[in-house]
Amino acid sequence: MVTIWRGVSKTVVMLALAAAATAATAQTEYKVPGLLDFSGPFADLGKQMMARGAVLKWWNDNDGKKLGVKLSLKEYDTRYDGTVVASMWPGILAEMKPIIALGLGGADLNALQQRLPNDKVPVIYAPPGYGFGWHPNQWVFNARATYVHEWTTALVWYAAQNPQKRPLKVAFMSSQASPAYVDLVKGIDKYIKTVLEPKGTATVVITEWIEAQPVDLSSQMKKVIDAKADIIIGTANTTMAAAAMRAMQLHGVNIPTLAAPWHTIWPLAQAMKSYVPWEGHLVVTGIASTAEKNSKAWEFYQALAKGYGLPAEWNPLNLLGISQGLLAVRAVEHAAKKVGGDKLTGAAVYEALTTGSFTEDELMGILPTLTYTKDAPFPLKGGKVRIEWVKDGKYQLATPNWLTMPTDVTKW
Amino acid sequence: MTSLLSQVANGALTGLLYALVAMSFVIIYRSARVFNFAQGEIVVVGAFLVWTLMSAFDLPVWAAVPLALLASVLLGVLIERVILRSLVGEELFAFVMVTIGLLIFIRGVVLVAWGPEVRFFPAVLPMAAVKVGALVFDRAMVIGGALTLVVAAAMSWFFNRTQLGLEMTAVAEDHQTALSLGIPVTRSIAVAWGISGLLSTVAAIIFLNGKGMTFLASDIGFAALPVALLAGLESIGGVVLGGLIVGIALGLASYFLDPIFNGGVAAVFPFVIMVIVLLIRPTGLFGWKTIERI
Numbered sequence: 001m002v003t004i005w006r007g008v009s010k011t012v013v014m015l016a017l018a019a020a021a022t023a024a025t026a027q028t029e030y031k032v033p034g035l036l037d038f039s040g041p042f043a044d045l046g047k048q049m050m051a052r053g054a055v056l057k058w059w060n061d062n063d064g065k066k067l068g069v070k071l072s073l074k075e076y077d078t079r080y081d082g083t084v085v086a087s088m089w090p091g092i093l094a095e096m097k098p099i100i101a102l103g104l105g106g107a108d109l110n111a112l113q114q115r116l117p118n119d120k121v122p123v124i125y126a127p128p129g130y131g132f133g134w135h136p137n138q139w140v141f142n143a144r145a146t147y148v149h150e151w152t153t154a155l156v157w158y159a160a161q162n163p164q165k166r167p168l169k170v171a172f173m174s175s176q177a178s179p180a181y182v183d184l185v186k187g188i189d190k191y192i193k194t195v196l197e198p199k200g201t202a203t204v205v206i207t208e209w210i211e212a213q214p215v216d217l218s219s220q221m222k223k224v225i226d227a228k229a230d231i232i233i234g235t236a237n238t239t240m241a242a243a244a245m246r247a248m249q250l251h252g253v254n255i256p257t258l259a260a261p262w263h264t265i266w267p268l269a270q271a272m273k274s275y276v277p278w279e280g281h282l283v284v285t286g287i288a289s290t291a292e293k294n295s296k297a298w299e300f301y302q303a304l305a306k307g308y309g310l311p312a313e314w315n316p317l318n319l320l321g322i323s324q325g326l327l328a329v330r331a332v333e334h335a336a337k338k339v340g341g342d343k344l345t346g347a348a349v350y351e352a353l354t355t356g357s358f359t360e361d362e363l364m365g366i367l368p369t370l371t372y373t374k375d376a377p378f379p380l381k382g383g384k385v386r387i388e389w390v391k392d393g394k395y396q397l398a399t400p401n402w403l404t405m406p407t408d409v410t411k412w
Numbered sequence: 413m414t415s416l417l418s419q420v421a422n423g424a425l426t427g428l429l430y431a432l433v434a435m436s437f438v439i440i441y442r443s444a445r446v447f448n449f450a451q452g453e454i455v456v457v458g459a460f461l462v463w464t465l466m467s468a469f470d471l472p473v474w475a476a477v478p479l480a481l482l483a484s485v486l487l488g489v490l491i492e493r494v495i496l497r498s499l500v501g502e503e504l505f506a507f508v509m510v511t512i513g514l515l516i517f518i519r520g521v522v523l524v525a526w527g528p529e530v531r532f533f534p535a536v537l538p539m540a541a542v543k544v545g546a547l548v549f550d551r552a553m554v555i556g557g558a559l560t561l562v563v564a565a566a567m568s569w570f571f572n573r574t575q576l577g578l579e580m581t582a583v584a585e586d587h588q589t590a591l592s593l594g595i596p597v598t599r600s601i602a603v604a605w606g607i608s609g610l611l612s613t614v615a616a617i618i619f620l621n622g623k624g625m626t627f628l629a630s631d632i633g634f635a636a637l638p639v640a641l642l643a644g645l646e647s648i649g650g651v652v653l654g655g656l657i658v659g660i661a662l663g664l665a666s667y668f669l670d671p672i673f674n675g676g677v678a679a680v681f682p683f684v685i686m687v688i689v690l691l692i693r694p695t696g697l698f699g700w701k702t703i704e705r706i
Binding site: 038039041043044046047176177207209211212213215216218219220222223226238239241242243246249250251252267268270271272273 | 414415419422425429520523527528529530531532539541549550619622623624625627628629631632635663666675676678
């Protein structure tokens with residue numbers, strides 16, 4: 001009888017130990033909805049942005065395991081259509097009960113921004129923010145400041161390189177087909193007119209509104225040439241950029257364009273298999289540069305490539321997804337450290353995002369240090385950018401170090 | 413002044429490209445009484461066929477372009493045979509829904525087959541600019557403009573002077589009457605879809621020559637819509653004039669009105685003209701007037 005009891009008690013103890021060990025390693029699972037575009041205007045972006053899933057998996061295997069948290073990403077195709085997002089979102093809330101979500105851009109931002117404070121779900125965005133989203137106490141968070149902050153930094157830098165020591169002549173060439181395109185023109189125009197023009201740094205010489213999928217821009221380019229523009233800003237999709245480039249070739253000129261890395265040089269050079277037509281053109285990025293490969297960011301990317309199925313070579317689009325994933329996991333991490341991995345809520349993650357900083361080291365060198373306040377859905381101070389350009393036929397960093405963004409950009 | 417002339421002349425060339433796309437609408441409508449909402453998607457398929465043959469299979473232009481044109485004709489015939497033939501005699505609404513469904517279906521197929529990435533459309537036509545004094549033109553657009561005029565003349569001759577063309581015109585009048593006269597209605601409709609496929613690929617080559625492209629190039633289908641409606645959905649020659657009106661109006665609006673209203677007018681101006689014309693002449697400038705006798 002005693003032997004039986006001993007056997008039973010041994011088994012119970014062993015089972016209890018095993019249960020305790022399982023509990024220690026068990027991760028509380030939280031579902032994370034991802035809004036992507038697989039069949040709309042940013043379908044090319046959607047495929048690459050899925051790199052954010054690799055970051056969540058990497059985090060689950062490392063910091064998440066220590067904190068007892070597992071984030072499971074489920075991607076939804078929104079076709080970059082605000083009405084699709086608006087109709088899909090209540091179902092996502094009911095099904096997933098998310099504590100954080102990953103967005104794509106202006107379409108879902110417009111659809112969700114008003115309701116997120118009630119839903120208590122912070123949504124993280126990878127691209128720069130927009131002026132129309134610049135409101136206090138928002139539950140959307142851009143991993144970087146607005147396009148206007150980033151592009152004006154580049155403009156000031158470019159003006160300083162101007163050997164003629166006269167105001168830089170800026171031409172806008174963009175489309176009114178998207179509120180986002182209009183927003184960036186409006187914001188930069190205001191900054192130039194109120195800040196740069198009085199200083200004699202830059203002036204706007206012409207604004208040409210074109211179609212988002214233009215057939216021919218030779219007439220519009222003629223006006224830009226006649227206005228003696230030094231730089232063109234606003235070609236914010238690849239079709240506009242390609243049509244502008246073709247129009248410049250027809251007129252036998254090369255006026256540098258300034259855009260984000262995914263708008264112009266990189267995607268079109270991939271298609272054209274040459275960087276040569278883009279000689280002297282610039283892109284500005286608030287995340288790590290793909291032109292730099294001896295960095296912490298590159299090492300981190302290699303870890304993701306080897307362990308989590310990303311391609312060996314990084315690009316500006318999958319870096320966007322990675323930056324978004326990193327900010328999301330670090331926000332969850334900060335919240336879990338405060339409230340515990342099994343007690344996470346959207347409100348806790350929101351609190352973590354709005355109080356405290358995310359260091360460049362935590363963000364694996366992909367993003368500079370980010371500090372949010374409740375004044376805006378993006379970091380208003382301390383933001384940094386790098387500028388890349390094509391020089392001697394090669395895509396390279398124009399500014400090896402981060403450039404600090406201006407703090408005198410006001411709402412437009 | 414040069415700027416204004418440039419806007420007008422380039423607008424006219426753009427209008428002629430729209431006319432070429434609109435001709436595909438008209439040819440199908442004339443024979444099948446179907447307004448093909450998927451026309452822009454067929455242009456994109458034609459573009460990707462050329463791209464695949466030249467860039468992926470490395471075929472020379474003299475082989476790739478005829479093969480792509482042939483494939484486009486077959487695509488048109490296939491769409492008619494598989495999807496639309498079974499609808500002959502059905503309500504007009506059924507055709508509308510089917511071509512909208514076709515638009516979504518083709519877009520899906522394009523995304524699956526070729527993906528959403530930017531592709532560089534090969535330079536099938538010469539890339540050097542055409543310079544007339546201070547005016548600069550895209551050579552592909554100039555060639556395209558001339559080609560549109562030739563194609564419109566050829567199509568007018570075909571529909572008015574050849575047996576098959578006249579049969580197709582009779583089919584356009586009324587399917588039942590054509591059948592009673594022994595005209596093979598389904599063959600006529602298949603030929604129309606084949607020609608439409610062919611013209612779509614020609615339009616794609618002119619539109620995208622030496623430029624970046626994505627599946628969103630299909631927007632040209634909707635850009636050509638006011639041209640087809642303005643001209644009247646049955647008139648081949650009318651689309652040329654309609655194209656010129658829309659293109660030049662677009663250029664003038666861009667020059668005169670956009671600076672006043674801070675942009676945005678040029679994009680809607682062709683539609684404004686279209687609505688005004690349709691209010692006065694509901695059948696368009698050159699559309700057939702149907703007289704019903706009781």
